Amino acid sequence: MSKELSRRELLKVLGAGSGLLLIHCGPVPPLPGTETDYDWEAHFWGYAIDTTKCIGCNACMRACRAENDVPEGVNRTWVERYRIDAHESVRVDIADKGDYVFEPVAGDVARAFFVPKICNHCEKSVCSQVCPVGASYMSKDGVVLVDHQRCIGCGYCVQACPYGTRYIDPRTHMADKCTLCYHRITRGLQPACVASCPTGARMFGDLKDPKSTLSTVLRQGRYRLLRPEMGTHPKCYYLGLDREVV
Amino acid sequence: MDFVFPNEVNVTWTVMIVLYPYITGLVAGAFIVSSLYHVFGVEALRPVARFSLASAFVFLLFATLPLLIHLGQPTRAFNIMVTPNFTSAMAGFGYIYSAYSLLVVLEIWFVMRSEFIARARRGGLVGLCCRAILLGNLFESDATRAADHRIARVLAGVGIPMACLLHGYVGFLFGSIKANPWWSTPLMFVIFIFSAIVSGIAVLIFHYFVVSWINGWKVDQPCVRSLGRYLWGFMIVAVALELLEIMSIAYKQTEEWEVLGQLIEQKLMITYVILQFLVFSLVPFLLLAISALFKLRDKLANAIIWTAATMLLFQVLLMRWNVVVGGQLLSKSMRGFTDYFPGLWEKEGLAVAAVIFTLPFGILWVFNRIVPLFPNAERRSA
Numbered sequence: 001m002s003k004e005l006s007r008r009e010l011l012k013v014l015g016a017g018s019g020l021l022l023i024h025c026g027p028v029p030p031l032p033g034t035e036t037d038y039d040w041e042a043h044f045w046g047y048a049i050d051t052t053k054c055i056g057c058n059a060c061m062r063a064c065r066a067e068n069d070v071p072e073g074v075n076r077t078w079v080e081r082y083r084i085d086a087h088e089s090v091r092v093d094i095a096d097k098g099d100y101v102f103e104p105v106a107g108d109v110a111r112a113f114f115v116p117k118i119c120n121h122c123e124k125s126v127c128s129q130v131c132p133v134g135a136s137y138m139s140k141d142g143v144v145l146v147d148h149q150r151c152i153g154c155g156y157c158v159q160a161c162p163y164g165t166r167y168i169d170p171r172t173h174m175a176d177k178c179t180l181c182y183h184r185i186t187r188g189l190q191p192a193c194v195a196s197c198p199t200g201a202r203m204f205g206d207l208k209d210p211k212s213t214l215s216t217v218l219r220q221g222r223y224r225l226l227r228p229e230m231g232t233h234p235k236c237y238y239l240g241l242d243r244e245v246v
Numbered sequence: 247m248d249f250v251f252p253n254e255v256n257v258t259w260t261v262m263i264v265l266y267p268y269i270t271g272l273v274a275g276a277f278i279v280s281s282l283y284h285v286f287g288v289e290a291l292r293p294v295a296r297f298s299l300a301s302a303f304v305f306l307l308f309a310t311l312p313l314l315i316h317l318g319q320p321t322r323a324f325n326i327m328v329t330p331n332f333t334s335a336m337a338g339f340g341y342i343y344s345a346y347s348l349l350v351v352l353e354i355w356f357v358m359r360s361e362f363i364a365r366a367r368r369g370g371l372v373g374l375c376c377r378a379i380l381l382g383n384l385f386e387s388d389a390t391r392a393a394d395h396r397i398a399r400v401l402a403g404v405g406i407p408m409a410c411l412l413h414g415y416v417g418f419l420f421g422s423i424k425a426n427p428w429w430s431t432p433l434m435f436v437i438f439i440f441s442a443i444v445s446g447i448a449v450l451i452f453h454y455f456v457v458s459w460i461n462g463w464k465v466d467q468p469c470v471r472s473l474g475r476y477l478w479g480f481m482i483v484a485v486a487l488e489l490l491e492i493m494s495i496a497y498k499q500t501e502e503w504e505v506l507g508q509l510i511e512q513k514l515m516i517t518y519v520i521l522q523f524l525v526f527s528l529v530p531f532l533l534l535a536i537s538a539l540f541k542l543r544d545k546l547a548n549a550i551i552w553t554a555a556t557m558l559l560f561q562v563l564l565m566r567w568n569v570v571v572g573g574q575l576l577s578k579s580m581r582g583f584t585d586y587f588p589g590l591w592e593k594e595g596l597a598v599a600a601v602i603f604t605l606p607f608g609i610l611w612v613f614n615r616i617v618p619l620f621p622n623a624e625r626r627s628a
Contacts, residue, residue, distance in 0.1 A: 075252045091579055092249035117251075126425065132339070133322070152325055153318015155258040156293035156336050162425035164578045165249030168258060173318025230424060246580055 038186045040141040045180055046207040046214050049116050052240035053201035056081055056114035058100040063196035074167035076178040077118040077193050086110045090244050115245050119165040119178035120234030127157035143180050151175050162230045248444050250577035250584045257574045257586040262312035262594045267416045268566045269309045275446010278301040278407055290472035297619040303350050304606040311602050316594060335422050335524040346412045349405050350415050356398040361617040427502040428573040435489050442485035445562035447477045451555035453465055459568040463623040468546055474551040478534035481558060485527045505580050513575045518568045526561035530554035553559035
């Protein structure tokens with residue numbers, strides 16, 4: 001009872017099949033939750049930290065963990081507490097366990113301050129350079145991201161990052177890091193750490209927009225970069241940074 | 247000096263990444279010994295020429311296993327060749343390793359073709375396998391033997407720079423990490439090449455003595471003496487390079503020495519200063535100097551050379567450890583050190599490492615059953 005396929009019918013089937021194949025192989029659909037009119041070529045994101053404003057409350061750390069489901073033992077952002085005595089002896093600690101509250105300390109302190117740390121989203125990111133499969137990359141809007149469909153978990157990027165901001169996620173065995181809350185910034189929101197900072201110590205903005213707060217602050221030129229000698233061209237700008245901080 | 251960045255508390259590259267350059271080094275070193283005979287005509291090394299080539303091959307088979315075990319996503323391992331990112335030093339590994347593997351396999355094929363033919367003619371399952379390896383062609387004549395010899399010589403010649411490339415490249419993987427002052431030196435790949443040759447010669451001496459002892463063979467004295475002298479020479483260069491590197495940094499008293507000096511003093515005093523240099527470099531140096539410069543009885547010279555070779559095997563392993571793990575003990579905060587002690591039974595632990603390191607010797611035993619690696623070995627007189 002087999003019906004012979006006419007030439008027209010065969011062409012129809014082949015045409016439909018090819019059409020379906022083309023649709024399947026077409027442009028990559030946007031990430032879930034980013035189906036907006038967001039144009040990643042219209043922005044170039046940067047970050048600034050005013051260390052004179054940070055009070056070490058660690059709200060940023062808590063917000064980041066909650067927002068990005070960061071597992072215990074690794075960190076996308078943290079706050080360093082510096083205590084320097086009269087002899088210029090430096091002591092640094094962080095509060096990355098329990099309720100993320102710094103232990104009170106006593107003793108000789110000539111000066112003390114807090115320094116939040118985060119991925120520098122370097123323009124010449126060495127982590128992207130060394131990734132053997134291109135899983136680490138910089139998006140067109142200037143955010144260094146990890147493609148978890150590609151990462152092989154070799155850890156080379158973790159070794160290469162001069163700022164220690166990358167880690168291997170103990171659950172996925174893949175590299176992970178700060179994304180500047182990419183799922184938020186592409187919807188016009190601020191990264192969780194910036195939104196939660198009660199003193200405005202953390203600033204986030206568009207370097208392509210000359211009117212953005214970040215651009216205005218940076219135009220004054222009174223900022224420092226971390227480890228500029230690495231040639232990574234970081235995009236995390238520090239205001240009021242003490243000379244002891246690396 | 248007590249602050250470590252929070253993501254650096256746990257060391258990322260552990261025992262498997264120590265083992266990887268170690269095994270790769272054995273490959274490169276063993277291959278260079280075989281080339282000393284095949285290309286440079288060092289006749290004294292003839293008794294171990296095949297053995298060294300086969301050793302390079304079996305170690306090569308397992309060189310990537312530690313990497314595979316280390317990878318967080320081992321099923322994506324081949325992506326490194328399928329979708330490589332050519333700005334990464336690591337992306338070249340798959341290609342360099344594959345090209346070198348092909349070369350070693352081809353060289354074995356041409357060097358041992360006569361033996362494969364003889365084995366194929368004896369029939370049986372192994373004979374059938376040998377026939378398959380020979381692509382069904384069992385024809386042999388003086389002309390084919392001469393052609394095989396010529397091709398093998400060319401392959402061995404090409405293999406020397408490739409062996410250096412393979413291992414120098416492994417050194418470059420570390421040397422190019424600018425964020426780590428313990429690794430970041432252009433000398434790293436040169437140091438890796440020479441230490442590879444040292445470990446390759448050392449493993450051949452070690453294994454040759456063990457195999458001879460088990461089978462009741464007499465070791466070839468000129469061969470062993472020659473290997474001993476080569477080992478001495480290459481170890482001097484390897485150790486001198488490493489010492490010059492660290493002494494140069496120490497003398498210049500730059501900012502990085504402030505942390506590297508403390509790293510050595512606080513974390514690497516035992517494994518680096520005492521074990522790697524004072525015990526496992528100085529003692530073999532003196533032993534090999536004695537065996538090379540004085541006329542000793544064969545038995546004594548052999549004991550000395552074997553002891554020195556065995557110690558140098560540990561020396562190179564310690565060197566790999568001090569590079570790979572040592573570099574990660576120093577935090578990029580430059581204000582503190584973390585700690586690491588390997589576990590025994592974990593995925594990347596010592597037991598797995600021991601199994602991986604033992605496997606090549608097992609394969610070599612099987613190899614020797616198919617194609618004798620010491621066809622001219624003499625029995626030891628009672």
